[in-house]
Amino acid sequence: xxxxxxxxxxxxxxxxxxLVAKGIVPFISNELLDRLDDSAVFELTGRLAFTTDxxxxxxxxxxGGDIGRLAVCGTVNDLAVVGAVPKYLxxxxxIEEGLSLDDLKKVMRSVREAADEAGVFVVTGDTKVVNHGGxxxxxxxxxxxxxxxxxxxxxxxxxxxxxxxxxxxTIGDHGITIMSQREGLKFDVPVVSDCAPLxxxxxxxxxxxxxxxxxxxxxxxxxxxxxxxxxxxxxxGIRLVEDTIPVCEAVRAACELLGFDPLYVANEGKLxxxxxxxxxxxVLAVMKKDRYGKDAAIxxxxxxxxxxxxxxxxxxxxxxxxxxxxxxxxxxxx
Amino acid sequence: xxxxxxxxxxxxxxxxxxLVAKGIVPFISNELLDRLDDSAVFELTGRLAFTTDxxxxxxxxxxGGDIGRLAVCGTVNDLAVVGAVPKYLxxxxxIEEGLSLDDLKKVMRSVREAADEAGVFVVTGDTKVVNHGGxxxxxxxxxxxxxxxxxxxxxxxxxxxxxxxxxxxTIGDHGITIMSQREGLKFDVPVVSDCAPLxxxxxxxxxxxxxxxxxxxxxxxxxxxxxxxxxxxxxxGIRLVEDTIPVCEAVRAACELLGFDPLYVANEGKLxxxxxxxxxxxVLAVMKKDRYGKDAAIxxxxxxxxxxxxxxxxxxxxxxxxxxxxxxxxxxxx
Numbered sequence: 001x002x003x004x005x006x007x008x009x010x011x012x013x014x015x016x017x018x019l020v021a022k023g024i025v026p027f028i029s030n031e032l033l034d035r036l037d038d039s040a041v042f043e044l045t046g047r048l049a050f051t052t053d054x055x056x057x058x059x060x061x062x063x064g065g066d067i068g069r070l071a072v073c074g075t076v077n078d079l080a081v082v083g084a085v086p087k088y089l090x091x092x093x094x095i096e097e098g099l100s101l102d103d104l105k106k107v108m109r110s111v112r113e114a115a116d117e118a119g120v121f122v123v124t125g126d127t128k129v130v131n132h133g134g135x136x137x138x139x140x141x142x143x144x145x146x147x148x149x150x151x152x153x154x155x156x157x158x159x160x161x162x163x164x165x166x167x168x169x170t171i172g173d174h175g176i177t178i179m180s181q182r183e184g185l186k187f188d189v190p191v192v193s194d195c196a197p198l199x200x201x202x203x204x205x206x207x208x209x210x211x212x213x214x215x216x217x218x219x220x221x222x223x224x225x226x227x228x229x230x231x232x233x234x235x236x237g238i239r240l241v242e243d244t245i246p247v248c249e250a251v252r253a254a255c256e257l258l259g260f261d262p263l264y265v266a267n268e269g270k271l272x273x274x275x276x277x278x279x280x281x282x283v284l285a286v287m288k289k290d291r292y293g294k295d296a297a298i299x300x301x302x303x304x305x306x307x308x309x310x311x312x313x314x315x316x317x318x319x320x321x322x323x324x325x326x327x328x329x330x331x332x333x334x
Numbered sequence: 335x336x337x338x339x340x341x342x343x344x345x346x347x348x349x350x351x352x353l354v355a356k357g358i359v360p361f362i363s364n365e366l367l368d369r370l371d372d373s374a375v376f377e378l379t380g381r382l383a384f385t386t387d388x389x390x391x392x393x394x395x396x397x398g399g400d401i402g403r404l405a406v407c408g409t410v411n412d413l414a415v416v417g418a419v420p421k422y423l424x425x426x427x428x429i430e431e432g433l434s435l436d437d438l439k440k441v442m443r444s445v446r447e448a449a450d451e452a453g454v455f456v457v458t459g460d461t462k463v464v465n466h467g468g469x470x471x472x473x474x475x476x477x478x479x480x481x482x483x484x485x486x487x488x489x490x491x492x493x494x495x496x497x498x499x500x501x502x503x504t505i506g507d508h509g510i511t512i513m514s515q516r517e518g519l520k521f522d523v524p525v526v527s528d529c530a531p532l533x534x535x536x537x538x539x540x541x542x543x544x545x546x547x548x549x550x551x552x553x554x555x556x557x558x559x560x561x562x563x564x565x566x567x568x569x570x571g572i573r574l575v576e577d578t579i580p581v582c583e584a585v586r587a588a589c590e591l592l593g594f595d596p597l598y599v600a601n602e603g604k605l606x607x608x609x610x611x612x613x614x615x616x617v618l619a620v621m622k623k624d625r626y627g628k629d630a631a632i633x634x635x636x637x638x639x640x641x642x643x644x645x646x647x648x649x650x651x652x653x654x655x656x657x658x659x660x661x662x663x664x665x666x667x668x
Contacts, residue, residue, distance in 0.1 A: 010666075012554025012600070013659025017563075036567075037490050038412040038550060039383035041482060049373035052424035052477055053460045056468070078372040090386035092475045094428070126387045126475075130666060134390070136468040141426045141460075143386055143477035148375060156371055216372060220346020229351075233370070266346070325347025332344075332464060 003101040010095070010129025020127060023101055027108035028091070028115065032123040040123035042088065044147060049084035051075060052143040058332045060107065060138050062181050064174075064193030067140050068110035070268060070334060073197045074219065075144040076118045080199040081215040081271055083154035083206060084146030086118060091125040094139040097132045107138065118197035120144070151210055158213035159234035163302040164280035166273045168201070168287055169194070169295040171223050172251040175265035178333055180254065189250040194292075196269030201290035205273065208286040214274040217267070219334055221325040224263040226272060227310045228324040240300035240312040240322065264325045266333045274302060337435040344429070344463025354461060357435055361442035362425070362449065366457040374457035376422065378481060383418035385409060386477040392666045394441065394472050396515050398508075398527030401474050402444035404602060404668060407531045408553070409478040410452045414533040415549040415605055417488035417540060418480030420452060425459040428473040431466045441472065452531035454478070485544055492547035493568035497636040498614035500607045502535070502621055503528070503629040505557050506585040509599035512667055514588065523584040528626075530603030535624035539607065542620040548608040551601070553668055555659040558597040560606060561644045562658040574634035574646040574656065598659045600667045608636060 008015040025033065032040045053074050060067040072089065079086040091111065095104065115122055173194040180191060198217070205212060214234070218226035223245070231238045247255075247262045255262050269292055275283050280298055287293035300312075310322040342349040359367065366374045387408050394401040406423065413420040425445065429438065449456055507528040514525060532551065539546060548568070552560035557579070565572045581589075581596045589596050603626055609617050614632055621627035634646075644656040 007665045008662040011659055011662040013559050037416055039385035039416040039418060041381060041383050041416060044382050045379040047375060048378050049375050050422060050424060050479060051373035051458050052426045054426040054428050054462045054475060056428055056462045056464050082371055082373040082375060084373060088384060090384060090477050092386045092388040094388050094390055094473055124385050128388045128390045130390050130470065133467065134470040136464065139428055139473065141388060141475035143424050145384060145479065225347050325345055328342040328345040331341045
């Protein structure tokens, strides 16, 4: 059996240093991180974006990713959807005593791969160890800093009637993947988490259109909850067309079987963009060229009726209200 | 019995919004946070410092503070000791199902008070809820951004032979407080955590001397571990004089009783500064004027002998090696 993490690895003393030096830093090493001062120091100038998220997903490894990839992508995406170019991340680990060092290293390799893909650096971090039963294997908290280019003004408050709603791909992949892992469900076509960094696609979108009003990544609470947030923040209505919303076959089948609505299932590599009608087709075309946007589609529009509400034209032609998620669909999905 | 946090509060849906709107944002409200976009956006220019720490302390309330004050002070201090003026914080909460809403609010009030005292703003955050037994009450992760004024160059690598080592006050107060709470120990004079934001004292120190080489806050692992880190990073020896290191009477008594060495016990409101000999008295005088530096003292000097090692002239006049902490003294001390 391999080495496991024990409480002494969190003491701040010799064993902490050894763990950081052997199990963490080598995997994510870069000039800024390697200095190991209390704070990372770098030059940045301009309008900055700053975000944070804790990840408590169970299980920590899943098809399409793990908690390390998830944490990096989640923070990169939170920066990207306000129009920022992600630059620097922090990484704070809360480890349950008993986690295998091999699992930790595997997660750190994923952190590095995702950071490399997104073009960001982990420049500062922290490691705590709690007693067995005091946490569940591994929690990861990432924060991120990015720079917003001049002229970019993206906010949940900027959606305007007449704008088109563009979705970057199929919904529900992440949530159904985690659910099926947890419950031991098997499908004919395996489902895989969509966990991915979207910042390169966003950069291309912003280059293509200076007038994208709103972007957001529909994670916990799914597409429905995200669109409700935007409708409220912008005080507009949003009308979706059910038939246009991409859902992959396996997710659709799983949702039917389990009684879930994919509109409420979490995504980790998708974004919704709201742009003026006259620029929507161009933005869509740019998204479709990106590996993470090939299934992108216009799924609805912003309207002045029913401000603060999301409605949907169903396959049967009726119109229904799409509310925020109430209650809990899947705990610890991210 | 009051309201408690349940899993649905972490769903990302309606209940998450309600929790954030009622239990979190009102307590730490400010213009940037209240926008509730995926990232906070602000202008900053210059040399920035960026840091992160997770707090897993048990118990979450203790004499002298709680996990909220601890998290804000810890991050503020990590920025201050690289010479930065702390500006913006992020706050990520991992809550165990069953935590009382009142306890959460109490922690958020402490976050606000500590942030106000330090002059920083919590501008972005995240809330996750895990199942009962999946975490222990509440974990808090704070990250922070600060600006380093021109001309300031503070690093663990900058200590030079001949420099004096200045400590801002008594050691071991935080660790012994947590220990006594956990074990139900009572002392004649109660011990209180020193948990405090040191950034205002640091600003005064930097104004008094442009040549402070190194600062660090001796938290986990205590003063001994921190000085060992500096000795290694700067490749110098550090010689302490035992008699000059301030330890309050209750901590000294507790350490004797429990067999602890205060040099290894955690602090949360202390810093060690290393400055050229000719400026040390002036820096010391400035520190003594601050409410968090009134017991400050020069406790030793940087030497060229024994590079990478810390040694101490004991009360008996002998010289002993002061190594890093090995093993675990007190788990979950911060």
